[in-house]
Amino acid sequence: MAVTDVAPGMRADERMRRAGLLRRLLNRPELGAAGGVVIVWVIFAVIAGDRGFLGTSGTASYLEVASELGILAVPVSLLMIAGEFDLSIGSIVGASGMAIALLDVQYHWPLWAAILAAVAFSLLIGFLNGLVVVKTRLPSFIVTLASLFIFRGVTIAVTRRITGRTELGGIDISSVRVLFAGHVDAYSASILWWLGIAVLATWVLLRTRVGNWIFGSGGAAEAARNIGVPVNRVKIGLFMTTAFAGCLLAIIDLVKFASADVLRGTQLEFQAIIAVVIGGTLLTGGYGSAVGAVFGALIFGMVQQGIVITGVDADWFQVFLGGMLILAVLVNSYIRRKAAEARR
């Protein structure tokens, strides 16, 4: 569109400064996490730089950890911006992986067919999660907490009934190895998946109609619905996206280890939420960023591997994680309070 006249809103620029600063803070939910990434990297570079943290293998190892969490955290960030939680993804990782292994090993399906079946299965679970949440209007925290236990339980029970074991190996993964667990130098394929998902999610969130609907659904669902945003469809779609992400991670893990385990993915749901919150997304929805979730996962990966490389007792990792979470939530709520205060 050609700009034929000077934009009228430009006139009042003597008042730009104050609003500008506040806006910049509010429009950059990932700012805090970006600072966190730098700080954490510097700390480990100083104390563990000579022990390999800065080298290719050190970098590749924390990027791999970060990428596997990030593949979950990025879709979870979109869901949380839309105002919902998905606690079931950890179970979906276990269930999808085991479904592929059972179909392949026990029923002799081709691996690609088993993978497609698991994808369809995970999308169905996501759809059901979303449907129950929007139809019952129960908090998604409760609904997906229930499915967390249900799907973990079903996975363990069915696997033991069929195979008598909880772990299944001997899968011929050669046909899909490059795609899901290949390496460039020391860097795993999961890093590419992670970055691809992050770029796609950021584009959807900031540059498409659906992205605007996601913000609207989480910011004030009733208001959004009143002006025609299909809030229920948005939420169900996002539950399907997080479930799909769980399935993708299950495939990557399955190919990496050439095996499936019923307990795989345990607690990943919480780690993903922590990464998202560290990334600046509000627990209450309506505000956040996918890039923030990338930084959150990166901090997570650097700390986990950094502690190992440094030689500190790895038990301290969880203490650090809890501390980071509290700090991030405090910063978030401070920003939000500032937004509310600015009302005259």
Place this chain on the structure above:
Amino acid sequence: MTAPATNGDLPLLEVDGISKYFGTVIALQDISMGVRAGEVMCVLGDNGAGKSTLIKILSGVHQPDEGHYLIEGEKVRFASPRDALARGIATVYQDLAMIPLLSIWRNFFLGSEPTKGWGPLKRFDVGFAQQTSRDELWKMGIDVRDTAQPVGTLSGGERQSVAIARAVYFGAKVLILDEPTSALGVKQAGVVLRYIVQARARGLGVIFITHNPHHAYPVGDRFTLLNRGRSYGTFAKVELSREELVQMMAGGRELEELSHELDEFAQADADGASGAEAEALQRAAQELGDEAKGS
């Protein structure tokens, strides 16, 4: 803008004898009202008068159990707010007009985002949205410094006004405003009232729902009064003085009763010492009495 093809007297929106029941509760009974182009119709009523039910019927959230809903003389039945919106009936809700943490331009186009590109590359036309929202707000006389600022940083009056500007931009023919001034201070309420007049001047039919006759009277052309789910009738401005409106609206009798009660309290208190307090009560009773008499 094309001139309206319809007869100028034909209401843009009209309800005829509508009733709404929720189980055994009669929420609305036999309500008739309408609004023409370039007119402000005020719907007044106290809490529980049925204002919210009426809004929900007009905006397509509820369907009436009896009676007819007509748009430009044609009977309609809306299944959802989206249907009403498609016919040019836009509703601005009291607290639910805007999403505080979202920027002005994102709010402005929420639910009706302009797109460019094709197929999987179809995307939100962000440049157009930013430029247009700023221009449209300027036309309403709202001076936004930066459309990227969150709506939560605007004042209450400005937020309502952004919602009004949005409805006007998206081709609303009828604007339904649900208590747009009730949560606002005097000055901010004045800002919103000015935009109501401006919307009328642009040829919209405005249905202004409020419990405050002092806000309704200066901008209204006609007034429909609701009380406990029924209508007292519709009055043109020439038939009604502000005082009569205030009195009908507040239920003059109830105010008089209240003033008597306060008088008695004051009397009882005067017998039991506390001079200043009794005086204040007496003054309150006096004022209420005046208001009830319509001074």
